[in-house]
Amino acid sequence: MTHQLEISGVDMVFDTPQGPFTALKGVDLKISKGEFVSLIGHSGCGKSTVLNIVAGLYQASKGGVILSGKEVREPGPERAVVFQNHSLLPWLTAYKNVELAVKQVFGKRMTKEEIAEWVEHNLALVQMTHAMHKRPDEISGGMKQRVGIARALAMQPQVLLMDEPFGALDALTRAHMQDSLMAIQQELGNTVIMITHDVDEAVLLSDRIVMMTNGPEATVGEILPVALERPRSRLELAQDPEYNRLRSAVLTFLYDKQRKVEPIRTPIKSPRPAQKTA
Numbered sequence: 001m002t003h004q005l006e007i008s009g010v011d012m013v014f015d016t017p018q019g020p021f022t023a024l025k026g027v028d029l030k031i032s033k034g035e036f037v038s039l040i041g042h043s044g045c046g047k048s049t050v051l052n053i054v055a056g057l058y059q060a061s062k063g064g065v066i067l068s069g070k071e072v073r074e075p076g077p078e079r080a081v082v083f084q085n086h087s088l089l090p091w092l093t094a095y096k097n098v099e100l101a102v103k104q105v106f107g108k109r110m111t112k113e114e115i116a117e118w119v120e121h122n123l124a125l126v127q128m129t130h131a132m133h134k135r136p137d138e139i140s141g142g143m144k145q146r147v148g149i150a151r152a153l154a155m156q157p158q159v160l161l162m163d164e165p166f167g168a169l170d171a172l173t174r175a176h177m178q179d180s181l182m183a184i185q186q187e188l189g190n191t192v193i194m195i196t197h198d199v200d201e202a203v204l205l206s207d208r209i210v211m212m213t214n215g216p217e218a219t220v221g222e223i224l225p226v227a228l229e230r231p232r233s234r235l236e237l238a239q240d241p242e243y244n245r246l247r248s249a250v251l252t253f254l255y256d257k258q259r260k261v262e263p264i265r266t267p268i269k270s271p272r273p274a275q276k277t278a
């Protein structure tokens with residue numbers, strides 16, 4: 001089976017004032033077209049570094065990434081990135097934000113009418129038609145995130161890279177966004193790599209959960225296939241024994257096998273003033 005995306009033997013060494021720091025060591029991951037893969041692991045293990053290498057924003061120190069047979073060397077429109085802090089241009093409306101990306105990618109190939117239709121179509125996909133002429137400061141965080149997703153989808157990327165896309169949202173908005181993303185991904189068949197800290201989110205959305213070991217020299221620890229039928233309903237899954245088995249497998253990995261022991265610093269007590277003796 002040929003894979004759409006191959007991350008092979010990736011090491012990442014950062015130069016720091018304290019000397020070289022090996023954040024990643026020997027990361028291997030092969031992803032098929034249309035797969036939804038989550039990266040999960042403790043804070044600082046290197047999830048964003050992996051995503052940035054796939055995005056072409058960082059160059060691996062060793063190894064590399066092949067997408068559809070071509071080596072990734074720089075950012076490109078076939079890999080759209082959605083960050084936690086929706087990076088919309090504040091002076092442009094939701095519509096104009098999406099239009100800008102569409103013009104960058106398809107400006108030469110689409111007519112004005114086609115561009116307008118495509119922008120509206122993608123905003124409709126994320127249910128933002130009603131607010132498409134509002135600026136980012138006039139809409140909620142969840143709505144901004146939806147515009148960010150519409151902008152990424154409108155570029156028709158082969159791979160959608162999402163760095164904790166729903167991390168800053170309240171629980172209800174988050175649940176709604178997860179459901180929309182599942183529906184959109186099922187319709188469009190995009191390949192998605194998503195970083196999350198949320199075990200339920202990982203199990204609900206993914207075809208595979210990639211669990212990373214703690215750094216330094218972090219790498220892929222275990223890969224958990226999630227064979228739950230789609231479409232998935234969060235309410236039904238709450239009672240599903242397989243869902244609960246998968247959930248506890250991730251929790252066991254994170255809190256047992258890769259338990260992170262933070263050094264507890266005992267505050268240094270200031271020496272007691274010497275007692276005066278009479």
Ligand SMILES: Nc1ncnc2c1ncn2[C@@H]1O[C@H](COP(=O)(O)OP(=O)(O)OP(=O)(O)O)[C@@H](O)[C@H]1O
Binds near residue numbers: 043044
């Ligand atoms: N540009 C950089 N220079 C030096 N060290 C870096 C750089 N970027 C990341 N690191 C280090 O590499 C390690 C992995 O960082 P990364 O941001 O990829 O982790 P993460 O798993 O995404 O963390 P979080 O879940 O907290 O976002 C960390 O120890 C971090 O301090």
